[in-house]
Amino acid sequence: MEDNNKACDETVSTTTEMEVVEAAAPTEAEEGDEEEEGEEGCEFEFEIGTDPVDLVQEAPDGVELYQRFERLENEAIEERERKRKAVQHQRQFPDQEGPSKKPRQDEFLGATMEEIDELMNFGFRRRRSRGSCGKKGRRKGSRKKLNPIVSTKIAQATVHYASKEYNEAIPLLHDVVRLAPNIADGYHLLGLVHDSLHDRKKAFNFHMIAAFFSRKDASLWKKLVAWSIKMGDVALVKHCLSKAMIADPDDVGLKFDAAMLYFNAGEFLKAAELYEQILRLSPENVQACITAAKMYRKCGRTEKGIQILEDYVNAGKQKSDLSVIELLINLYMSNNAHNKALRQIDKWHAALDSEKLPFHLEAKATICCAHLGDMSHAEVFLHHLPLEATKETIDVVAEVADSFFEMGNYDYALKFYFKLEFLTDNPDGDLYKKIGQCYMSLKERSKAVPFFYKALNKMEENVEIRLTLASILFEEGKEDETIILLSPSDSSEKNSQPKSWWLNSQVKMQLAKVYHSKGMLESFVNTIYSSVRDTLITESINQKLRPVKKLSKHVLIERAKLLAEQEPDSVFHGFRPLASSAELLKASRAKKLLEKRAALKEQKRAVAIASGLEWHTDDSDEEPQRREKQEPPLPGFLQKQENHQLLVDLCKALASLQRYWEALEIINKALKVAHDDIFSSQRKEELRSLGAEIAYGTTDPKHGFDYVKYIVQQHPYSNAAWNCYYKVVSKLEDRYSKHNKFVRYMRNLRNDCIPPIIISGHQFNSISQHQAATADYLEAYKLQPDNPLINLCVGTSLINLALGFRLKNKHHCIIQGFAFLYKYLRLCENSQEALYNIARAYHHVGLVTLAASYYEKVLAMHEKDEPVPRLPYEKPPSDQQDPKSNYCDLRREAAYNLHLIYKKSGAVDLARQILKDYCTV
Template sequence: MEIGEGGGSRHGEEERRGDEEEQEKENEEDVAVEEEEEEEEEGDDEEYAIEFDEETNPLDFIEEAADGVELYQQFERLEYEALAERKRKALQDRIDRGEPSKKPRRDEFLGATMEEINEMMNFGMRRRNRSRAPKKRGRKKGSRNKFTHEVSRKIGDATLHYASGDYEEAIPLLEEVVLLAPNLPDAYHLLGLIYEAMGDRMKAINFHILAAYLSPKDPSLWKKLVSWSIEQKNSGQLMYCLKKAITADPNDVGLKFDIALLQFEMGEYKKAAESYEQILEIYPANIEARKMASKMYRKCGLPDRAISLLEDHVNLPNSKVDLNVVDLLVSLYMDKNAHNEALRHIENARLALGFEKLPASLNTKAIICHAHLGEMEPAEVFFQDIQMENSPAKGDWILEVADSFASLGQYDYAVKLYSTLEEIVGDKNGKLYLKVAQCYISMKESGKAIPFFYKALSKMEDDIAIRLTLASVLVEEGKEDETIILLSPPKSSDIAQSKPWWLNGKIKLQLAKVYRDKGMLEAFADTIFPSLRETLIIESMNQKVRPAKKLPKTVLFERAKLLGEQQPQNIFHGFKPIGTTAELAKAARAKKLLQKKASLRAERKAAAIAAGLEWQSEDSEDETPRKEIQEPPLPGLLMNMEGHQLILDLCKALASLKRYREELEIINRTLKVANNALSEEKKEELRSLGAQIAYSTGDPKHGYNYVRHIVQQHPYSNAAWNCFYKVVSRVENRFSGKFLNRMKAAWRDCVPPIVISGHHFTAISQHQAATRDYLEAYKLQPDNPLINLCVGISLINLALGFRLQNKHQCVVQGFAFLYNYLRICDNSQEALYNVARAYHQVGLVTLAAAYYEKVLAIKEEDHPIPKLPYEGSSTREKDLRPGYSNLHREAAYNLHLIYKKSGATDLARQVLKNYCTV
């Protein structure tokens, strides 16, 4: 019984012990699985290995990749599903055995946020690291999957076939291995080697990518892919493979140099500098990496960081002096204007070298630093030492020092060095002559600069800037004739020259200014008019060019090329393209627009086919040529005051030369094109010139609008209204009473438009309407002699008509206004003549003869003829004979008519003989 009990207890104890051992094994497996998951989660750059299902044929991926199918995300999905399936199987086994499932960690559920849960559910995304208690990393021995003897045997046979060159025998064996163990990287690696030997590079690359992806810590595979990516010129894939290779072998300096060079070519100087610094962390004594890091920091605008890197090396105890490092460090200090620090490092290098002489490049920098500090004594030593130097870079050093002296205002030293350099290397392109001339200009010695400008111009004949500068210097020296020769076309011009310098707009502008200053108006107009006219035409056309609302397809395709860098036969797609953020954004928008256009085109095509219509391609609508902004001969002329004054001077010159049509064209185009740029004063002056054209030409209709504008701006100016009336009186079928009615309505107290309206009605024999306007003006200015004269004449003309019944009363009223006019004018000769002429008109010849005789009895002095505001002291009065203001001839002629009609022929003849004989 005891034995039975004891046996039973021992049996139970053995079962319990066996269960504990089994549970311990399961716990160890769980810990191994957990540690495996932790190792995968904690690596920032590590990724899951691909695990294929039994029903999945990995070889299909290679075939589908040849058709351009993007499979990168499929690998991520398979990886996620494989991991999930493994956990589901382990959980189902525990459930089948009736064991409790593994208790979930508290921080897996209780501490998880929605964002973390979403990250776990989305395949291809790394799970966020969670803070855990420190555990032993890595797998326990024996936890990795072991492959069967059959897989190992097939791989061995395939390797032997590959070694003997029997590729056709090895490929089926490896395909069977892939089906049996799809997660084994050795099979893919061997397939890649076989296809590489067979010359099928694309399949070889794809199999190597699979092998590298399944064994991400194998650096040899990634390095091989790096070299192949360089051959393919696939920068996106190259960057990806370089990062993976560096992750697999962080101590490989060559890879870091490669990625730094790629970042430099991309323009990411700061990242390149950081890559070089990573090299320095491994090998601090690598001088080349240190210098390149400093140069990269210098390029990205971080000179302090660059100086710090070099200082760390220079300040090392017992470090050998590297003159290249010192030279770069001195250059960085000079960029920061820290010339004292630069000199300190140069002196330290001199002391470290002992009796050995410093290189000329450092001596050159030392001279420049001394010059910046105001110490010019070392410059004399430099002049002596540089003569003895035989280095091929001797000319570059002299030029660098001379340019520094010129920038500091030490022009004497600079000229001396430029002359020395000319003796050593000569001046093949004329740049040294130009630098010497500019130094003399800065020293206010223009006379000495002129010969050097001519020497530079002999080397660079087509250089517009040098020719213009020399022309300005010649004008300052008072050599206008020499300037004209310099800027005028050569007598034997080369017609075959595509763009001769004398046709440049700036040259013509400078030459025109010289002609203008010398008073050569015709040469001035002939020189500048064609260029100015073409400029106005082009500017007018440019204003009509609207910015493109949509980009053409050619531009979109060009931008989208950046995203299409990946090769379609590659198994991996989706690498980040190489480019700046702005370029990538433009490329993404362009690709989206192209896809949208393609979908719209497909919909339209389907709709057309469904409607039974013939489909026509719409590709041509995006490629229609659009107008582009052209460059005028005189760019920017309409945007500055000097250009506006030049236009006014040209218009005045054309007016003096009576070239009114050309003047009017310039005025019209200027006011249309540069209306917003011109000041109101310049606009008024141009419109006044247009009004002057209308007043001076025989066909004034082209300037009529300018005259109207002038009276609108100056409604109370008698001179403006005089110009308006003189122009209007010579325009046929153009005069409109509507404008005068608007002016009378706008300015009711303005007399000139009322009087001109009356003149218009008088000219068309509508005397009643004319009398109405004159009487309205009389109410405003009753003492105006002109208005009284006009009212009187209009009433007399009205009385001479056939429709008026009380004619005598109208005549008396008319003469009443005329006598009022005579009183206001104080019985002047002109007033007496007008009264006599009125009596003569109504047939009262006795009274008319008496007033004509009064006119003959008065001697009138000459009075100046009124001028318009824009008219200066013209020679019109000099052409008039003396006595042009006297009315004796007119009065004598009318009086002789009265005598002749009354029968007094002798008296009439005597009057003509006394007053009308030349």
């Protein structure tokens, strides 16, 4: 319809009255002489009972009119395809009975189902000619004329519109779209009327429906594109552009707009394909050619971009535009096709009148030759460099230098970097950094130091340069200089906020390693302790966090916004935005879940009000507090194996500084987050052993009990492990339940293990339950009768038992006790310690004469003193501070006890002489 197209070609703001009259009243010639439409008609039609006006005004279901159009269109296409296959099947197998067979004329009172359906839907569906069932579109002159009533109303409405009587035109046009809902003319005229009334939303909606029923009316779709751009709805612009391009596939401007839309959305492949279509329509368009190649490179299809540029160059257009050649050379080089790039440069050089290549192309030729193994061009290009410092010269030299650096040709890279330093008035830190990296790659680390210092002066906050320089200085033995480099300055310490480079975890770890290598344990701990502790705490909290299955209301609303970007009174409110299918699925689910929660909340409110209760809104279930994982101060600290040794060194340093509680805290938290994929079993064993060794040094040994328990579980027959265990347990309260349960468990688990039996006997002795202690010692004696310690324990326990009040045969028990003690003396080969214990036993039961004789034997012997056994990380005190430094020689203890005996017997002078000889400092 030519006149109709004229009306649609009008601009957004102006439409003449005469064009409207011509658009609304198609002529008879147009109806009879129109060519076949093919796919011009709409793929679907409104069903009976559908009121298009209500669809526009009420926008039911949120409105999903656009989605309904799409769904009906797809269903119509599927139905048409199904019928086509059925007809094809009937033609191939005419005698076969099946679902595709047509019913006989006499089955339904002489009429087919198609005819009955056409009669029932008269005015709503177009009737297809029987002879056209195998042909798409319609035949020439087959367009059905409008109902006379509809034509009359359109004519009247057109007259009212021309007379600017818009309120009289609207009811007539409402009747038109109700009587002929599948004709575009009524919707189009309604859109023009509402546009004249400055109701842009309704005008847009009616124009959109009209466009759906006249798919190939390109001017109408272009008009909708312009309106949607003004509305600012990207998704709507995309949809209208796609329909406009289908209606007018030769419009280059539409394709440019769509390509830019896809580019802004990050869909580079679709943008590249559109630019390629533009290039096919307009082969002379250089911008489309260049942009298409760039888009293909962005989406990783460099070969396709190269092909487009090659086709353009081979067509003979390279003489007028050098930018295409340069881009093609760049793509060749990025695709490692340096020989092709060099041939293209030579080809361009041959086409030039001048003998000398442009400066930037000469640089690219030098790079290509270097990649191909020819370095002679590099020397020539270096000597031909201009002395004037222009932006082009600096950029080209930097490109060549970076290319040699990436190739690993550091000698030539240095030459060009030094040339670049000469050309630049104020070189930046990145240039000095690259020079330093070149020297490092050439194994000339000392030469790199001054350049890294220059780079650091320009880029003080650059952590990479600072760490690289620190590692060089540390390897050269300049530890003090390394500490100064990695330590914050005095000014940053005075400020409340230190410089950002000091907050970097790698800087602190590097500085801590330097302190540890120099033995500065206190500085080492102060540097890294708080960061390691906070990291372990954060990792422990993050491991406990589990994903919340119930999404919060805020998250659901944000997701549902994808389906509700348009304003509520728009027919196309809920227009699907530019998003992936997964995002749209999440948005749909979020919308349904919000509606379900709102209905449930309303139901609860109604129940509460009906029960006479006061309703209080509880949003706790709707807004679950979802805690996100926090970033630790030392990211990735536990995942690196070299950091595990730093963790152990930190614990050892804390133990050496007698900060036992802090050391145990680090070990506790490290083992809590130590999974098998993080810590090896050997490393965890080392941490537990360290925790067991330093556990007794804390004021509350309960925190180290688990470690010593683990050690003896791993080494149940090791006396050293049980000694460490008992050293910790001895500082606990007598009735510590965990200890007692563990000892009983080990005794039941391993009947032949002696240490837990002896420890149990010691515990009974400490609470004066000598009979139970004796039973435990005798049980151990059965396992090892020749153990001196067990004999000593049995003997002393029997003597203590004999001194009680309940035992009747005390003398017999004392004799048994001394029998074990003398066996102990014999096993110890009459050592000073054994003689002293015998003397002390006689002194304890009142046999002072025998006690004095054994004390005198002790005084006659001399034992060499040894230092008190200590754990590996205990700090040994000086002899003046340690009262037990001479604990091996027992003569002072024996002299003191002997002087008590002499003093009690009245020999005061003899007692004084003993003290003077053995106990005087």
